[in-house]
Amino acid sequence: MIDVHLFREDREQLAAALARRGVDRAEVDRVAELDVEARELLRTQELLRTQVKELSRQVRAAQQRGESETAAALREESRALGAREREAGATTEAAQQVLREALLLLPNVPDDEAPDGSGPEENVELRRWWPGIDSGVSAPAYQSHQRVPHWEIGEQLGILDLERGARLSGSMFPLYRKMGARLIRALSAYALARHVDVYEEIRPPTLVLTDTMTATGHLPRFSDEGYHIERDDLWAIPTAEVPLTSLYRGETLEEAELPMRFCAVTACFRREAGAAGRDTRGLLRTHEFDKVELMAYATPDQAAEIHADITARGEGLLQELGLMYRVLDLCTGDLSAPSARTLDLEVYLPGVDRFWEVSSVSWYRDYQARRANIRYRPRGGGPPVLVHTLNGSALAWSRIWPALVETGRQPDGSVRLPECLAPYLGGETVIRRRD
RNA sequence: GGAGGGAUGGCAGAGCGGACGAAUGCGCGGCUCUUGAAAAGCCGUGGGGCCUCGGUCCCCGUGGGUUCGAAUCCCACUCCCUCCGCCA
Numbered sequence: 055m056i057d058v059h060l061f062r063e064d065r066e067q068l069a070a071a072l073a074r075r076g077v078d079r080a081e082v083d084r085v086a087e088l089d090v091e092a093r094e095l096l097r098t099q100e101l102l103r104t105q106v107k108e109l110s111r112q113v114r115a116a117q118q119r120g121e122s123e124t125a126a127a128l129r130e131e132s133r134a135l136g137a138r139e140r141e142a143g144a145t146t147e148a149a150q151q152v153l154r155e156a157l158l159l160l161p162n163v164p165d166d167e168a169p170d171g172s173g174p175e176e177n178v179e180l181r182r183w184w185p186g187i188d189s190g191v192s193a194p195a196y197q198s199h200q201r202v203p204h205w206e207i208g209e210q211l212g213i214l215d216l217e218r219g220a221r222l223s224g225s226m227f228p229l230y231r232k233m234g235a236r237l238i239r240a241l242s243a244y245a246l247a248r249h250v251d252v253y254e255e256i257r258p259p260t261l262v263l264t265d266t267m268t269a270t271g272h273l274p275r276f277s278d279e280g281y282h283i284e285r286d287d288l289w290a291i292p293t294a295e296v297p298l299t300s301l302y303r304g305e306t307l308e309e310a311e312l313p314m315r316f317c318a319v320t321a322c323f324r325r326e327a328g329a330a331g332r333d334t335r336g337l338l339r340t341h342e343f344d345k346v347e348l349m350a351y352a353t354p355d356q357a358a359e360i361h362a363d364i365t366a367r368g369e370g371l372l373q374e375l376g377l378m379y380r381v382l383d384l385c386t387g388d389l390s391a392p393s394a395r396t397l398d399l400e401v402y403l404p405g406v407d408r409f410w411e412v413s414s415v416s417w418y419r420d421y422q423a424r425r426a427n428i429r430y431r432p433r434g435g436g437p438p439v440l441v442h443t444l445n446g447s448a449l450a451w452s453r454i455w456p457a458l459v460e461t462g463r464q465p466d467g468s469v470r471l472p473e474c475l476a477p478y479l480g481g482e483t484v485i486r487r488r489d
Numbered sequence: 490g491g492a493g494g495g496a497u498g499g500c501a502g503a504g505c506g507g508a509c510g511a512a513u514g515c516g517c518g519g520c521u522c523u524u525g526a527a528a529a530g531c532c533g534u535g536g537g538g539c540c541u542c543g544g545u546c547c548c549c550g551u552g553g554g555u556u557c558g559a560a561u562c563c564c565a566c567u568c569c570c571u572c573c574g575c576c577a
Contacts, residue, residue: 096539100546107546110558114507125557132557306499306536429536435518438536 171385271392415446
């Protein structure tokens with residue numbers, strides 16, 4: 055959530071920044087007015103409250119002097135004021151609630167560096183990588199045996215069973231078999247092993263409270279996107295970012311502890327309500343997928359370096375896996391609501407001939423931390439300061455899996471997997487037809 | 490699911506209707522003493538909001554209630570601990 059002070063002190067600048075991502079000026083003005091209103095109501099209420107407290111003191115004093123009639127009169131006066139105070143309190147609270155809701159719905163202020171644009175087509179491609187690029191090899195010319203979509207490969211090799219997945223849970227709930235299942239497990243083990251040097255491994259809960267979903271910005275704005283278990287009022291996490299960001303919710307850290315870095319592999323659940331019917335073939339879009347997530351709390355000074363590190367780790371994995379990918383700098387119109395700056399990593403799938411997002415590395419500044427109330431005590435003293443939060447995937451396996459089987463497909467129909475996975479696959483890096 | 494106990498500042502822990510945002514100890518910071526350190530002594534030390542920067546209001550797990558007045562009494566809930574039941 056945006057600092058409400060900006061609406062008082064820097065409204066013009068704020069409105070201009072938010073306009074870059076399509077927020078109507080009227081929205082900004084409305085929040086500013088709600089803020090003024092709520093403060094006025096608060097002042098009225100506090101004045102009444104002060105009077106009640108003063109009268110209560112006088113009641114006691116009168117009682118101690120034995121003046122019971124005076125005490126009774128004062129009590130009566132205070133009672134009347136108290137009723138008015140309660141009324142004013144209710145009004146104030148209602149106004150503050152309206153203000154809070156409006157603030158929660160507003161997206162973050164984009165970073166100055168984020169490119170302008172109104173939608174995905176205006177994202178800026180920063181770089182592109184493929185095996186051998188460093189030694190001057192030109193972009194790969196994929197062969198016809200690689201131009202087979204992964205759902206066909208998966209069926210041929212018996213490693214992906216979408217029909218039975220759908221039987222269990224409906225469409226877009228994939229079921230992997232044999233080496234296909236093992237590959238997912240291997241990828242998670244491989245990636246975590248690469249990150250635990252610096253990122254503490256966490257195994258968080260998969261179902262979380264509404265407060266936990268609200269802290270990251272997934273609620274209230276995107277309630278349609280989440281699986282909600284009504285009976286217990288719990289949400290299935292759409293990404294490990296959600297539990298990881300709330301790990302220290304409500305706490306005050308010491309500056310010396312920062313940056314704090316975490317990684318986790320979890321299942322991720324998405325209803326894909328807004329994308330119904332699009333990209334539904336194979337594994338392109340699924341309701342459940344496994345992903346390794348990196349997440350950090352940082353001081354504002356540390357944030358840029360962490361952002362670069364998470365990006366580098368995602369890229370590092372893609373390079374070791376030998377997959378062509380590109381890096382996009384998301385324009386203001388495509389930025390997720392809580393993010394100030396996001397770099398997307400997109401892997402190339404030769405079988406379906408398209409780049410597909412496998413990681414979104416985002417810097418939220420203090421937008422999530424303000425919702426989650428996570429602060430740190432500065433080394434040199436002074437009041438606690440909100441942390442910056444950052445996160446990114448490394449990586450989303452439901453899209454790496456297709457990239458690997460399509461890219462690694464041999465002329466004989468078998469699939470060759472990258473050597474870096476051998477230790478996690480029992481040494482076997484070829485998936486053959488009769489596996 | 491059942492029974493009982495608990496939740497107070499960075500930590501421990503007192504307070505159980507009136508000047509309590511809260512004793513005391515530890516920790517932390519500063520100073521004195523010391524060649525230096527330790528010890529000792531002295532002083533300081535939670536967070537948030539609002540305004541005319543001097544004030545003022547809120548926060549004792551959360552939400553409600555009683556009262557002129559609530560950390561303190563009542564109700565509900567959450568979480569933690571102990572025991573029982575069930576269970577991978």
